[in-house]
Amino acid sequence: MASATPYFFNTLTRHKEPFEPLEPPCVRAYACGPTVYDHPHLGNFRYFIWVDVLHRYLRWRGYEVELVINLTDVDDKTIARAAAAGVDLPQFTERYARAFFDGLEALHTLPATHYPRATDHIQEMVELIERLLASGHAYRSDGSVFFRVASFPAYGRLARLDPEQMRSTERVEQDDFGKEDRRDFALWKKAKHGEPAWDAPFGRGRPGWHLECSAMSMKYLGTTFDLHLGGVDLVFPHHENEIAQSEAVTGEPFVRTWMHCSHLIVEGVKMSKSLGNFYTLxxxxxxxxxxxxxxxxxxSVHYRRQLNFTFEAVEQAASAITRLRQLVVRSEQEASRLPQSAPERTTQLDNALQLAREGFATALDDDLNTAGALGSLFTLVRETHAALDDGAADGVTLAAVLDWLREADKIWGLLPVDDPLLEFRIQHAGKEILARGPKVSAQIEALIRQRAMARAERDFGAADRLRKQLAELGIELDDTAQGVRWRRAGTI
Ligand SMILES: [Zn+2]
Structure with missing residues (x-):
């Protein structure tokens, strides 16, 4: 796809701005991931589908995207729910991490580059806290460590906090968890009996949720990166606190563009368990x-607008997809039979294609206007069906329509992929590894099997050699939580 500059609404400036990554064509993006304490619900998936469409759009625009989606597997909620269920925290969170990944797979999202888990990054968090303590941005109090908001004058810039509220620095009572100032927040929480805890130079305990995202994003993406994504409810205090912690340590801008996705409601009202309209995928x-x-x-709804999920709309979505798929099948059947020259009447279809192409790209470049882009796409679907009904299509134009629909679908993921799929399972030490990708030769399949086995046996030297060998044959590998995925180089 030819390059064009995307415009994104940056929460930090409250303006739509041209998006220019620090080191094009690379885009480094972090999306706050799930807290794995329950089955993800529709509102969660609205957000993850937005992240996926943005990811696919950036790739479609020619960027190489490094996307990190974290898993919060230790915080107040996960600990409380695991204790209530009488299950170990790792065992408990693993159950919901699976549910999250299963949902992503069912919804055809592309894998992120990394899915780091908070409990695998305690060391990085401890190091950040030590640096914050050393520079006076943090203080210890009764076994916990707090961030000193008064030491960071830019605090409140993202959320545009009211300066009146910000001024309060009066000493608060000890029962407010030993904070100097009520705006201060916990970086490290003192160990409590029966709760998971880790050793640290400033006392045994566990990390605060905000700190987890600063540690994991900077580890994988560097001290300044291009995009930080989240639900709109995370602007304050989560993202405000992430900025304070990160910038206080590095002295550099943390994130260039902040983007936030709006809420989902169901049948016109807020989704809640008590109303019986709370749905998991x-x-x-x-x-x-x-x-x-x-x-x-x-x-299908612009990400900064509230989405009203209704069952009628799901039905409409299903029939829209059917119309799209029917057109693809019909065009494939008819393209070869139709005249290959373009008689005069078909210029109408050609014009419709050009309009759809332009409308589609213009809409997406404008702050990822998915509603506008889908509108252009489905106008073309309707007009192409009509042209076929009227005998007003030629083979060349029809093939061009088909090519473009496949191209556009790289963003939507609604059509079956071109290649027939190949899928096999590898057994190792009682575990099963699923491998899936486009159909390949028996020689390539054998190499993919060998590499999966080498990885399962933790022979990373052999696994690396086989990965290189496959790369030379034009096959790229992704090791996802669901197993091994392969694809042809340059495809998504
Ligand atoms: Zn986060």
Whole structure:
């Protein structure tokens, strides 16, 4: 795809701005991931589908995207729920991490580059706290460590906090967890009996949630990176606190562009368990809804607008996808039979294609206007069906329409992929590894099997050699939580 500058609404400046990554064509992006204490619900997936569409759009625009989505597997909520369930924290969170990854797979999202878990990065968090303590941005109090908000004058810039509220620095009572100032927040929470805890030079305990994201984002993406994504409810205090912690340590700008996704409501009202309108993805799939109709619906509203999820809209989404797929099948069947020259009447279809192309790209470049882009796409679907009904299409134009629909679908993920899929399972030490990708030769399949086995046996030297060998044959590998995925170089 030819390059064009995307414009994104940056929460930091409250303006739509041209998006220019620090080191093009690389885009480094961090998306706050799930807290794995429950089955992810529709609102969670609205956000993750937005992250996926943005990821795919940036790739479609020619960027190489490094995307990190973290898993919060230790915080107040995970600890409380695991204790209530009487299950070990790692065992408890693993259950919901699986549910998250299963949902992503059902909804056809592309894998992120990394899915770091907080409990695997305690050392990085401890180091950040030590640096904050050494520079006076943090203080110890009764076994915990707090960030000293008064030491960071830019605090409140992202959330545009009211300066009146900001001025309060009066000493608060000891029962407010020993804070100097009520704005201060915990970087490290003192160990409590029966709770998971880690040793640290400033006392045994566990990290605060905000710190987790600063540690994991800077570890994988560097001290300044291009994009930070989250739900709109994370602007304050989570993202405000991430900025304070990170910039206080590095002295550099943390994130260049902040983007936030709006809420989801169901049938016009807030989703809540008490109203009986709270849906997890798994529940909707059990009711027989097509996961791609849900994907389409969740992607179809601009991300800064509230999305009203209704069952009528899911039905409409399902029929839109059917129309798109029917057109692809019909065009494939008819393209070879139709005249290959372009008689005069088909210029109408050619014009419709040009309009769709332009409308689609213009909409997406304008702060990822998915509603506008899908509008252009489906106008073309309708006009192409009509041209075929009227005998007003030629083979050349029809093939061009088909090519473009496949190109555009790299962003939506609604069409079956070109290549037939190959899937196999590898057994190792009682575990099963699933491998999936486009159909390949028997020689390549054997190499993929050998490499999966080498990895399972933790022979990383052999696994690396086989990865290189496959790369020379044009095959790229992704090791995802669901197993091994391969693809042809240059495809997504
Ligand atoms: Zn976060």
């Amino acid at each position: 798994a529940q909707l799939l059990e009711r027989g809804h097509d996961p791609l109709a849900i994907r389409y619906l969740l992607a």
